[in-house]
Amino acid sequence: MMNASSPRSARRADLLAAGAATVTVVLWASAFVSIRSAGAAYAPGALALGRLLSGAVALGLLWAVRREGLPPRTAWRGIAISGVLWFGFYMVALNWAEQQVDAGTAALVVNIGPILIALLSARLLGDAMPPRLLTGMAVSFAGAVAVGLSMSGGGGASVLGVVLCVLAAAAYSFGVVAQKPALAAASALQVTTFGCLVGAVACLPFAGQLVHDAAGAPLPATLNMLYLGVFPTALAFTTWAYALARTTASRMGATTYAVPALVVLMSWLFLHEVPGPLTLGGGLLCLAGVAVSRSRPRAASLRRGAAAEGPAPRPRPERERA
Template identity: 50%
Template sequence: MTNTTADDRQTPPHLSGKVSDMPSTTTTTPPGAPAPPVAHRLLVPAAAAVTVVLWGSAFIGIRSAGFDYSPGALALGRILVGTITLTVMAALARKLRLPRGRTLAGVIVWGVLWFGLYNLALNAAERTLDAGTASLLVGLAPILIAVFAGISLGEGFPARLLVGIGIAFAGVAGIALATSSGASSGVSVVLGLAAAVVYAGSTILQKRLLPQVDSLTMTWLGCLAGTVACLPFTPVLLDELAVAPTSATLSVIYLGVFPTAIAFATWGFALTRTTAGRLGAATYAAAPLAVLMSWALLGEVPTPVALIGGTLCLAGVLVATLRLR
């Protein structure tokens, strides 16, 4: 049974023929009616900000857990914790209702790709991929999202979006240059590229499905589908859990609760109410945040090039996502 919520009543951009330049709710204010409260208008940017901050922190968590958990075990442990957390969130919100037919099949496919395949590819790539190359490859995803959304969702190619993405990607390239150690292998680069493609494709698929299913329900079911797909890694997870230090296991739990459950829930909420291209561009802010968090939490002092790159990332996000008044 499909929920009937504000998420469901959204008109997809590729059907409406017109996309707003700014994240906004899908409801419109009738002539003469009072404008929505300021707090309501700030919900979408606030949700996007939560996603970006938590995804930025994920780099720290992956680095902390990645030495003691293999790619498959880390992916399963993270999304298993995420599924448990999302089940509680969906139950409290009374969203534990299944869509039907093609919508349910689409959500399952999306979950296997986004939560399962993406995590596996990225975890495997980062075993031998240096931080700079990893950030550069993942930084391709928002560009692909903008291209895919412009073609398949009818979002077009707004000049400010393209300019902002270009500026932000230049910033990612600067961070990559500053953090690269030259330790990347060809296989890892291919896996990193695959992760970026899955990231972009999953975003477009999610945007298409959101008019038919509530965003929290979709996130919960998708994470559950990804968990089921990763169950073959259960023996490895149990073996590594028995010998891993407490700090690594706590990092896995953190990754599951915050960058997975909460961040993907706020991502879905924001994606329902804005364009895929602009929300994808906003995620460029995660790169400089990761640099600052590494500096604060791990004592990894960023180079001047990395700081300049981070500044460019933030400038590009502002150009791409904010509407001139």
């Protein structure tokens, strides 16, 4: 019974982690539309602070209901680093960058993030970099390049905007790598709740700008800011942490290459922006690369199947067969 139940539990855990990762990329893809709307009325720092405050409130209520308590002391280093770099600096830099460059250029440059995550996690966490992961990331990055080029407006990029995108990608990468060890000591909800709170505290210098912008912002922009806090931040970062705790940082980073493809699909469905051949092809490449990077070699699958069936029966001696 133990041999049968353990693989079944492992498969269930894999499915839950895959489902959590799917929720994350779908909500992060939806964030692009909301950022574009809210960013017209809110300054970059104010938008980041408003998003983090609403996310921290939602997470704090859930954390209090579940009574998870404070994270262990060993997790705080990773929580603090990811909170400042990923929740704080990344969001401000990305909001600011999207005011300087077109959406295609921003998406293209920020998509160096998963590559940086793979390199950093291999160096700092000892993660393996199997050929399938590298091949999948290369395919997905090619797709992201195609999507970015198809979305880019002529001459819309600025040096400042490109630099901000690079800084945002670097902050995102270091934040993910710092978060991974924290998840070995604390729960996904604890790491996300206090990481979001740290990011909100880091963005408090923008409080005056937030109050000023909120006073004159139209209701749809404010609602989009609240949506960003509750769903792409509170929910999506929690499901991300849940999945990250159950796989490697480099594999999770590769999963985010599905975001450009989903942005193309959502723009087609909800904004009636029909994608051109280059955009559509790039989105399909992104999804194909994610599938390759998350697949396992056939030999590994056969080993897992053999483990599920239990040890093979020992052959009986000739006398017993007779």
